[in-house]
Amino acid sequence: MNKIKCECGHINHEGTVLCEACGKPIKENQHIDGNDQQKVLEMRYEGSARRSKTYKRTFIDKTWAFFSSVKVGVWLIVAALIAAAIGTLYPQEEFKNSVLPSSQFYEEQYGLTGKIFYQLGFHNLYSSWWFITLIALIGISLVICSIDRFVPLHRALKNQKAKRHEVFVRRQRFFSESENVTEDEKNKLIERLKKKRYKITEDDGHILAEKNRFSRWGPYVNHIGLIIILIAGILRMFDFMHTEGYIWVREGETKVLPTTEQQYYIKNDKFIYETYDRNDERFQEALKNEEFDVPSNFQTNATVYKVKGDIIPGQEPELEKVTSGSIRLNEPVTFDGYGIYQSGTQLKSEYKTISFNAETNNGNGLGGFKFDTNKDKRIFKLDQGYQVEIKDYYPQFEITEEGPSSFSKYPRNPGIIFEVTGPDIEKERFFYIDESVIALNDNHTINLSVEDTELITASGLIVKKDYSLPFFLIGAVIFMIGVAQGLYWHHRRVWIHPKGEQFLIAGHTNKNWFGLKNEIEASIEGTSINMVNDQQEKI
Structure with a gap:
């Protein structure tokens, strides 16, 4: 790595545009930022050497x-x-x-x-x-990006001195030249800058007034916050930091919770669906153009259980209650680091029970039976020695090339084939579909009819364990600190450069030049010091 020694004695890194100590342009490197083509110096990153702009060999x-x-x-x-x-x-x-x-x-x-x-x-x-x-x-x-810019910028700001090269002062954007400025006027200027919270550094009569240097680190604080957020996003790949699963649980059903390694179960005790009352004066104006009812609450009353002891294959696990509560939108039930969130619903979408009534052709009642879609019971006793047996059951009935089949295991469109036997009949077959019963025998003596159906709702629940959220929060807070740091404060510097009877003054800021000009103007008011000119406007 080559070193460049400035006439002030400071050793600069290869690629440095402006000497880190005195600010004099280094001739060999001015093509990088074009300082040899313009009157006002390019002060980006204080003219320090950036690795990405210097080394492109390997x-x-x-x-x-x-x-x-x-x-x-x-x-x-x-x-x-x-x-x-x-x-x-x-x-x-x-x-x-x-x-x-x-x-x-x-x-x-x-x-x-x-x-x-x-x-x-x-x-x-x-x-x-x-x-x-x-x-x-x-x-x-x-x-x-952060390292490439932060390290040289920090080095340049740390090494800067109050005594700068005359070329550096004259080629700042804000510059003025005065003569016969008295010592009292100079001291008055310094005192006024101090009152504006400038930090004063003096070197052999040369003055550097500086404030809000910390604002220059705002973008890098932003980067730190974003990096933490990205790390949190990557950590979500690992199960020990984040797991998330989706489950549909029907009313009255108990199922194992996904992503919990079969250690937790949930029972849907009841699903509650509520809508806004159209007669309520508070909602009438908002609901008058709504054709359908507008839901006000999706709620699953649930109980969470934990497996007690070891899981033995082939046996129902013994469960003990962990917690119970109401799961609503944005109001989860939490336990042992997990949260269960209400996410979806299928209102009255599945059959829970179907009640049938049986009688003879002459109107002699034989009683009824109730078929529960969640139970394995397939034989039902009727009065007077009659019996009904379910021969085939298709939860979601459809006809395929191979014959009757079921699209899924969920009873959304059940098809049922019954066989009825009794003391005076050998067998009679019936087919239930779409809440009606069709006799499959031409000369049947028994009639089956649907008495009632019970529909249930399925709740869609998200089961989540997320330890990455604190990292997201920390990253977001750090990011916002960096935003405020760079947005509401501005790094401002004023250089006072005496040269014999001449009095040179220059100013630079990373943003809000109008504000800096006002502060300089207020500080030199009532003195013979000339107001700084914006040299950028003359170019």
Whole structure:
């Protein structure tokens, strides 16, 4: 690594544009920022040497330069945002409510676009290797961008002195030259700058007035916050930090909670669905144009159980109650680090029980029976020695090329084939479909009819354990601190450079030049010091 010694004696790194100590332009490097082509010095990063702009010899140098580019970082973020947006077009695999394999589900449900969505891997987007790689590349870009700029900027600001080279002072954007300025006027200027919270540094009569240097680190604090957020996003890949599953639980049903390694079960005690009252004066204006009722509450009253002892294959586990409560939108039930959130519902979508009534053709009643879709009972005793047996049961009936079949195991359109036997008949067969019973025998002596049906609601619940949220919160807080740090404070400097009878004054800020000009103007008011001119406007 080459070193460049300035005439002031300071040793600068190779690639330095302005001497870190006196600010004199280093001739060999002015082509980098074009300081030889313009009157006002380019003060970006204080003219310090950046690795990405200096070393481009090896593969590592070129890789560093690539990731240090802001354009590369922006394009990586845009690519991630586009991918995330596409991932929301259709439900992710874990949230699809279907027993079909994903290879069939997306095509049958959404057509050609669904097929393309699946084949491109967007059905498991947020856990896919390429999306995680994209997030990691954004993190790498942020780290390299920060280091490439922070280290030389910190070194330059740390080494700056009150006594600057005359060329540096004269080529600042704000500059003025006065003559015969008295010592009292100079002291008055310094005192007024002190009252404006400037820190005064003096070196052989040369003055540096500086304030709000900490604001220069705002963007890098932003980067730290973003890096923490990205790390939190990557940590969500690991089960010990984040697990999330989706489950449909029907009223009265007890099921194992996903992602809990079969250690926890949940029972849907009752589902409550409430709508806004159209007669309530508070809602009449808002609801007058609504054709259908507007829901006000989705609520699942649930009980969570934990397996007691070891799980023995083939045996029902012994359960003990952990907690119970009401799960509403944004009001989860929590236990042992897990949270259960209300996410979806299928209102009265499945048959729980179907009640039948039996009688002879002459109107002689034989009693009734109730078929429970969740139980295995298939034989029912009637009066006078008659019996009903369920021979075939199709929870979601459909006709295929192979004959009667069931689309799924959930009783949304049940088809049932009964066989009735009795003391004076051998067997008579009946078929239940769409809440009606069809006799399959031409000369039947028994009539079956539907007396009542009970429909149940299925609750869609998200089961989540997330220890990454504190990291997201910490990252967001740090990011907002960096935003405030760089937005509400500005790094301002005023240099006073006496030269014989001449009195040179220059000013620089990273933003809000109008504010700096006002402060200088207020500080020299009533003195013979000339007001600074904006040399940028004359170019």
